[in-house]
Amino acid sequence: xxxxxxxxxxxxxxxxxxxxxxxxxxxxxxxxxxxxxxxxxxxxxxxxxxxxxxxxxxxxxxxxxxxxxxxxxxxxxxxxxxxxxxxxxxxxxxxxxxxxxxxxxxxxxxxxxxxxxxxxxxxxxxxxxxxxxxxxxxxxxxxxxxxxxxxxxxxxxxxxxxxxxxxxxxxxxxxxxxxxxxxxxxxxxxxxxxxxxxxxxxxxxxxxxxxxxxxxxxxxxxxxxxxxxxxxxxxxxxxxxxxxxxxxxxxxxxxxxxxxxxxxxxxxxxxxxxxxxxxxxxxxxxxxxxxxxxxxxxxxxxxxxxxxxxxxxxxxxxxxxxxxxxxxxxxxxxxxxxxxxxxxxxxxxxxxxxxxxxxxxxxxxxxxxxxxxxxxxxxxxxxxxxxxxxxxxxxxxxxxxxxxxxxxxxxxxxxxxxxxxx
Amino acid sequence: xxxxxxxxxxxxxxxxxxxxxxxxxxxxxxxxxxxxxxxxxxxxxxxxxxxxxxxxxxxxxxxxxxxxxxxxxxxxxxxxxxxxxxxxxxxxxxxxxxxxxxxxxxxxxxxxxxxxxxxxxxxxxxxxxxxxxxxxxxxxxxxxxxxxxxxxxxxxxxxxxxxxxxxxxxxxxxxxxxxxxxxxxxxxxxxxxxxxxxxxxxxxxxxxxxxxxxxxxxxxxxxxxxxxxxxxxxxxxxxxxxxxxxxxxxxxxxxxxxxxxxxxxxxxxxxxxxxxxxxxxxxxxxxxxxxxxxxxxxxxxxxxxxxxxxxxxxxxxxxxxxxxxxxxxxxxxxxxxxxxxxxxxxxxxxxxxxxxxxxxxxxxxxxxxxxxxxxxxxxxxxxxxxxxxxxxxxxxxxxxxxxxxxxxxxxxxxxxxxxxxx
Numbered sequence: 001x002x003x004x005x006x007x008x009x010x011x012x013x014x015x016x017x018x019x020x021x022x023x024x025x026x027x028x029x030x031x032x033x034x035x036x037x038x039x040x041x042x043x044x045x046x047x048x049x050x051x052x053x054x055x056x057x058x059x060x061x062x063x064x065x066x067x068x069x070x071x072x073x074x075x076x077x078x079x080x081x082x083x084x085x086x087x088x089x090x091x092x093x094x095x096x097x098x099x100x101x102x103x104x105x106x107x108x109x110x111x112x113x114x115x116x117x118x119x120x121x122x123x124x125x126x127x128x129x130x131x132x133x134x135x136x137x138x139x140x141x142x143x144x145x146x147x148x149x150x151x152x153x154x155x156x157x158x159x160x161x162x163x164x165x166x167x168x169x170x171x172x173x174x175x176x177x178x179x180x181x182x183x184x185x186x187x188x189x190x191x192x193x194x195x196x197x198x199x200x201x202x203x204x205x206x207x208x209x210x211x212x213x214x215x216x217x218x219x220x221x222x223x224x225x226x227x228x229x230x231x232x233x234x235x236x237x238x239x240x241x242x243x244x245x246x247x248x249x250x251x252x253x254x255x256x257x258x259x260x261x262x263x264x265x266x267x268x269x270x271x272x273x274x275x276x277x278x279x280x281x282x283x284x285x286x287x288x289x290x291x292x293x294x295x296x297x298x299x300x301x302x303x304x305x306x307x308x309x310x311x312x313x314x315x316x317x318x319x320x321x322x323x324x325x326x327x328x329x330x331x332x333x334x335x336x337x338x339x340x341x342x343x344x345x346x347x348x349x350x351x352x353x354x355x356x357x358x359x360x361x362x363x364x365x366x367x368x369x370x371x372x373x374x375x376x377x378x379x380x381x382x383x384x385x386x387x388x389x390x391x392x393x394x395x396x397x398x399x400x401x402x403x404x405x406x407x408x409x410x411x412x413x414x415x416x417x418x419x420x421x422x
Numbered sequence: 423x424x425x426x427x428x429x430x431x432x433x434x435x436x437x438x439x440x441x442x443x444x445x446x447x448x449x450x451x452x453x454x455x456x457x458x459x460x461x462x463x464x465x466x467x468x469x470x471x472x473x474x475x476x477x478x479x480x481x482x483x484x485x486x487x488x489x490x491x492x493x494x495x496x497x498x499x500x501x502x503x504x505x506x507x508x509x510x511x512x513x514x515x516x517x518x519x520x521x522x523x524x525x526x527x528x529x530x531x532x533x534x535x536x537x538x539x540x541x542x543x544x545x546x547x548x549x550x551x552x553x554x555x556x557x558x559x560x561x562x563x564x565x566x567x568x569x570x571x572x573x574x575x576x577x578x579x580x581x582x583x584x585x586x587x588x589x590x591x592x593x594x595x596x597x598x599x600x601x602x603x604x605x606x607x608x609x610x611x612x613x614x615x616x617x618x619x620x621x622x623x624x625x626x627x628x629x630x631x632x633x634x635x636x637x638x639x640x641x642x643x644x645x646x647x648x649x650x651x652x653x654x655x656x657x658x659x660x661x662x663x664x665x666x667x668x669x670x671x672x673x674x675x676x677x678x679x680x681x682x683x684x685x686x687x688x689x690x691x692x693x694x695x696x697x698x699x700x701x702x703x704x705x706x707x708x709x710x711x712x713x714x715x716x717x718x719x720x721x722x723x724x725x726x727x728x729x730x731x732x733x734x735x736x737x738x739x740x741x742x743x744x745x746x747x748x749x750x751x752x753x754x755x756x757x758x759x760x761x762x763x764x765x766x767x768x769x770x771x772x773x774x775x776x777x778x779x780x781x782x783x784x785x786x787x788x789x790x791x792x793x794x795x796x797x798x799x800x801x802x803x804x805x806x807x808x809x810x811x812x813x814x815x816x817x818x819x820x821x822x823x824x825x826x827x828x829x830x831x832x833x834x835x836x837x838x839x840x841x842x843x844x
Contacts, residue, residue: 029583029611030583030584030585030611031582031583031584031585032582032583039581039582039585039586039590039594040581040582040585044582044585044586045585047585047617048582048584048585048617066705066706066738067705067707067738067740068705068737068738068739068740069738070738091615091616091617092584092585092611092615092617093584093611093613093614093615094614094615094616096613096614096650096651096654097651097676098613098649098650098651098673098676098677099611099613099614099615099649099650099676101673101675101676101699102610102611102613102649102673102675102676102696102698102699103611105675105698105699105702106610106611106673106698106699107610107698107699107701107737108701109699109701109702109705110700110701110705110731110737110738110739111737111738112736112737112738114738131651159461159462160453160454160461160462160466160470161451161452161453161454162452162453162470162514162515163452163453163461163462163466163467163469163470163471163514164461164466168461172461188524188528188529189451189452189514189515189521189524189525189528191515191518191520191521191524192515192516192518192521193513193514193515193516193521194513194516195469195470195513195514227520227521227524228518228520228521228680229518229519229520229553229679229680229683229684230652230680230681230683230684231684232518233680251520251523251524251528253523253524253527254519254520254521254523254524254678254679255520255678255679255680256676256677256678256679256680256681257651257676257677257678258650258651258652258655258676258677258678258681259652259678259680259681261651261652262651262652262653274524276524276527276528276529277523277524277527277528277529277531278532279529279530279531279532279709280527280531280703280709280710280711281702281703283488283489283490283531283532283709284488284706284708284709285489286706287701287702287705287706287709287710288702288709288710289702309532314534315490315529315532315533315534316488316489316490316491316492316532316533316534316536317490317532318489318490
């Protein structure tokens with residue numbers, strides 16, 4: 001009988017012999033400790049020890065990437081970088097995401113043997129689906145609620161991030177829905193501050209969105225940022241439902257996996273998972289975890305959308321990382337007959353009509369949100385022209401028509417390309 | 423009228439002029455965005471913009487600590503390190519820890535202007551105590567339940583971390599309580615795996631602990647690791663209470679702040695906050711957050727104890743960082759008449775009688791847990807002698823007697839010093 005195992009991949013940097021370093025990782029996170037203890041029998045090790053499944057040397061570095069690492073006695077003085085895959089029997093912890101995190105991350109990044117240790121991927125057995133629901137809506141459900149098919153969902157964000165009253169927020173939403181956007185989100189800084197209480201904001205905004213839907217038939221999706229403590233989030237969700245809203249948003253790092261699981265079980269709406277703070281974990285190549293690993297935890301917990309930055313974004317993330325994250329969101333976590341738990345990648349940060357073609361070329365799909373702030377609001381002919389330009393740019397990308405050629409028959413696109421550089 | 427403000431301190435590294443870099447941080451996390459938008463009025467800025475309170479240049483670095491940073495046009499080519507203090511009106515978010523995290527951390531660490539950005543401290547206005555309960559037991563309550571006064575609480579951990587059955591765990595606890603320890607904790611890898619279900623383990627362990635208390639009058643405190651999803655944690659807490667237990671343990675990074683708040687509101691017992699995974703945030707000097715900032719969030723959310731490593735620990739943390747963390751746990755977060763929210767610092771990792779004197783000298787207090795594994799179990803005269811040696815070492819430290827001198831009248835201590843180096 002094959003016992004299901006959890007796999008975790010890491011990039012490590014160490015002055016210790018690689019085999020020894022990898023064995024230390026496996027021991028520390030399962031049956032071992034700094035010294036072998038009496039209860040660590042061969043039988044117990046056989047059933048519960050983590051295994052080193054793969055170890056590939058990648059190169060060397062001249063200096064340690066992180067402080068505090070040790071040097072082995074009698075070592076060869078070289079500091080190697082390697083890819084390590086460890087595995088654990090799922091029976092060590094059961095299919096529990098909080099316990100998984102303590103097992104695959106936990107104390108590992110504090111071990112003295114390493115001057116670099118980053119979690120790069122996770123492969124989980126489907127038994128986790130017995131306890132976690134995964135995304136409730138995903139790509140298909142989000143498209144159905146947003147009424148957008150066969151093209152990206154065009155989104156935007158409310159700015160300034162904080163300071164607008166509920167009424168001022170609703171006024172901005174009036175402009176945006178009038179411009180033809182499919183999706184609007186709160187900023188992650190705006191949740192339930194006393195100057196813009198959640199319930200009042202959502203009521204004011206949804207009045208505008210419902211009015212627009214009655215006139216046009218289009219119910220714009222509004223991701224209401226309900227990030228907060230647990231009772232607050234559940235009550236705010238109910239208020240969004242009561243007002244006819246079709247999406248909620250929560251900052252993943254702010255609320256944690258157990259709160260997300262509870263929100264997912266309670267929610268009647270897609271969950272827009274905001275990754276702010278991910279840079280703390282993801283930006284350094286020497287420590288933390290990749291977005292590839294990170295988003296799998298949150299997909300299982302139940303998010304339907306997440307942010308991946310965008311091509312040529314204004315943050316520090318390079319394009320290949322952006323695209324790897326976006327593709328991963330659309331890649332099944334489990335094989336059939338299990339659900340794949342695919343979610344909607346959200347491109348944002350400095351996006352305009354210029355990025356449609358390279359994004360489509362790299363992603364190979366229109367299953368995404370494409371969010372622009374300035375790319376819509378700062379269009380020379382106004383926000384409606386901004387939205388039209390984005391759709392024209394994506395239509396051209398999908399049709400394989402170069403964007404400058406397409407712009408000759410599309411004045412909004414032509415103006416956007418002129419306004420947003422190239 | 424003075425509006426209460428939230429203060430956050432950072433260490434930054436940037437090739438941009440420092441004033442400009444600090445202003446970018448303040449703008450990104452409050453009313454600004456990459457470009458000024460129409461709704462960002464002067465009145466709105468006045469009421470809601472983050473302010474740069476202090477900016478102190480600390481030095482320069484030759485190369486960027488993190489990838490992805492940008493270079494300013496026309497810059498002087500120097501890359502500076504500085505301490506920055508920002509402040510926000512609490513009215514931007516209300517006294518909400520999840521929203522605080524999105525505000526003081528959030529997207530900051532992804533900003534292109536920075537090749538290093540680490541949150542080093544937080545100062546919160548007392549209005550947070552309107553919504554968060556802080557520690558329920560703290561130092562005094564933990565001492566009362568553990569029955570330990572005027573000296574450190576001597577603790578130990580169950581090893582191997584995973585693999586023991588409930589009965590084997592209880593057998594190990596039998597040895598430890600017999601040895602005279604005050605406190606025993608589960609490993610963070612052991613929660614509710616199918617080979618060692620939580621309820622069965624706690625029942626088996628508490629039977630041993632209750633028997634011992636009936637015979638000796640000493641009820642040893644056992645931190646039962648209930649880390650899991652929310653309903654699981656609440657039910658597990660109730661089981662610990664039903665079995666007469668006096669402590670629960672949760673991995674902070676695994677559960678998140680809202681779940682901790684809920685656990686605190688539900689709990690009748692002290693919460694042992696395990697920081698595993700903190701190295702992901704804390705180890706790099708270039709990114710993440712200091713433990714000084716981190717532990718304030720969790721104290722407000724309700725933990726009573728947390729780990730700080732120990733002097734000459736086996737992980738990568740230097741001694742000055744260990745002691746700074748421990749002292750901070752005992753430092754009030756708020757002035758009277760508000761509660762200070764002090765918690766018990768837990769020293770662990772490679773601790774033995776050798777570390778008592780330098781720990782006391784640096785901490786200036788016996789208000790701590792002092793946890794040893796090998797330092798107890800591997801004592802040449804057995805675990806009871808190991809516990810006695812630790813108490814002898816602390817008695818000597820408090821009395822100002824050098825440990826080698828004290829050992830001449832204390833055979834267990836003498837043997838410990840011989841066994842554990844020096």
